[in-house]
């Protein structure tokens with residue numbers, strides 16, 4: 001049985017700083033301790049972006065602090081980035097080999113008959129946007145990676161692609177339809193897992209299961225009325241635990257920090 005963990009939205013900060021009043025580094029340390037205590041049997045873990053809180057504004061220390069946290073894990077840690085990150089900063093600290101031939105932080109991980117594909121959905125440059133994008137080059141790369149694998153596939157990226165019909169859809173993956181069309185070229189895509197939205201959701205879109213997880217940072221209330229106020233909540237902070245064999249792919253949501261007080 002394949003077992004891997006997905007964590008997202010770490011939003012790490014400089015030493016002695018917080019984000020929305022939360023010590024995100026301490027929270028991530030709890031996640032690492034939780035993994036080492038309860039998930040030692042996992043094959044690997046995945047970080048699905050928003051590693052730093054303000055990497056896109058030039059912060060570098062959070063990536064060094066992340067590297068020290070990752071070094072505490074007894075398993076491989078595969079990483080992609082999110083809209084709060086900076087691609088060049090990330091590779092300057094984690095290594096140029098984290099960049100795929102697409103130029104982005106994309107990756108293929110093959111394990112126990114599964115292919116797990118990480119995609120970097122970040123838009124950088126003058127048009128930096130908190131929305132997401134996959135370039136045509138990435139979509140072509142994805143189609144090729146899907147075509148060469150017969151077995152089950154799980155795809156992980158930072159941005160949600162399926163509309164969730166809440167306000168956060170303003171920063172959804174652009175042209176999710178093109179992404180779904182490529183996914184549909186494969187007969188056995190078991191899950192598409194994203195972070196970004198800071199809440200948990202499960203859906204079936206274009207016949208493919210799409211999941212979002214709440215991450216390491218604040219959780220949010222999910223008003224279905226798009227103009228309603230969204231409250232930030234202290235927690236829970238959670239990781240997804242993915243179990244997979246030939247018959248089933250299962251996603252558990254494991255809360256490593258409990259509590260849902262509204263943040264001021």
Ligand SMILES: [Fe+2]
Pocket residue numbers: 050082083084158195196197
């Ligand atoms: Fe994000």
